[in-house]
Amino acid sequence: MRFFKYHALGNDYLVLDPRDFPTWREPSVAQIRVICHRNFGVGSDGILWGPLPSRDSEFGLRIFNPDGSEAEKSGNGLRIFSRFLWDQRLVLTPSFSIETPGGPVRSVIKENGHLITVAMGRVSFASDKIPVAGPPREVLNERLMILDREFTFCAATIGNPHCVIPLSEISPELAHRYGPHFETHPNFPRKTNVQFLQVIDRANIRIEIWERGAGYTLASGSSSSAAAAVAHRLGLVDRALTVHMPGGEIGIEIGDDFSIMMTGTVNKVAEGEMHPDLFAVNV
Numbered sequence: 001m002r003f004f005k006y007h008a009l010g011n012d013y014l015v016l017d018p019r020d021f022p023t024w025r026e027p028s029v030a031q032i033r034v035i036c037h038r039n040f041g042v043g044s045d046g047i048l049w050g051p052l053p054s055r056d057s058e059f060g061l062r063i064f065n066p067d068g069s070e071a072e073k074s075g076n077g078l079r080i081f082s083r084f085l086w087d088q089r090l091v092l093t094p095s096f097s098i099e100t101p102g103g104p105v106r107s108v109i110k111e112n113g114h115l116i117t118v119a120m121g122r123v124s125f126a127s128d129k130i131p132v133a134g135p136p137r138e139v140l141n142e143r144l145m146i147l148d149r150e151f152t153f154c155a156a157t158i159g160n161p162h163c164v165i166p167l168s169e170i171s172p173e174l175a176h177r178y179g180p181h182f183e184t185h186p187n188f189p190r191k192t193n194v195q196f197l198q199v200i201d202r203a204n205i206r207i208e209i210w211e212r213g214a215g216y217t218l219a220s221g222s223s224s225s226a227a228a229a230v231a232h233r234l235g236l237v238d239r240a241l242t243v244h245m246p247g248g249e250i251g252i253e254i255g256d257d258f259s260i261m262m263t264g265t266v267n268k269v270a271e272g273e274m275h276p277d278l279f280a281v282n283v
């Protein structure tokens, strides 16, 4: 039961190649939860299950959160999976396509896999696509009462759902306190990833992240894409910007149609074998 561990700015994933798990159709919720557990398992912010066959792309990928739920897309996950394909020599050219449940993307390997650009697809603010409850509309500058505080938020999708909250000051404490309540608010029928956004200037933003199914994370590629797109839609930033997060920085370029090019680093952490004892515990 071989695993490959990587991190992208402190957002860590385990790549499990289905060919190493011939008796698994996919990892079960219980298996995902214990594998990702920081004390009882290997520990990670999620599992990348691939490469899988794909009809229209060169590779297929499924992405699982540490609570066992499945995500449609992950920006850091895609850079990590691209680096894994490169390291394993499963790709012969530096540019290739990957299909996710949230749509196809194209990766470009740079600096021998240490830096990767992913064409992530287009951001939409449409409530029926994200999804957000209520009549069809673009979800921009709406109000929501969470615990003791009223927030103004925008929502977006780049395959997976995001709720972006622009504020003049942000902190990890803010994300820990309010993030879980946004994530599970009934306005978001498929739950949501949450970003607290501070605009520094027209080329730089900061975000604090609460991820759906994972909790507080040090960085997120799809969150960077969504927060940058919202900041641009609100007229606060230009098309090329750096997203600053506790784990590091991601570069985002926004096209005319809100298509996103995301660039960031990937580091390999370890590879090894999971022991069967790991699965004796239920978490």
Ligand SMILES: N[C@@H](CCC[C@H](N)C(=O)O)C(=O)O
Pocket (backbone or CB within 6 Å): 011, 046, 065, 070, 071, 072, 073, 074, 075, 076, 077, 160, 161, 193, 211, 212, 213, 214, 217, 219, 220, 221, 222, 223
């Ligand atoms: N860390 C990821 C996002 C992973 C998926 C997310 N938790 C979801 O459920 O949509 C990223 O880098 O984008």
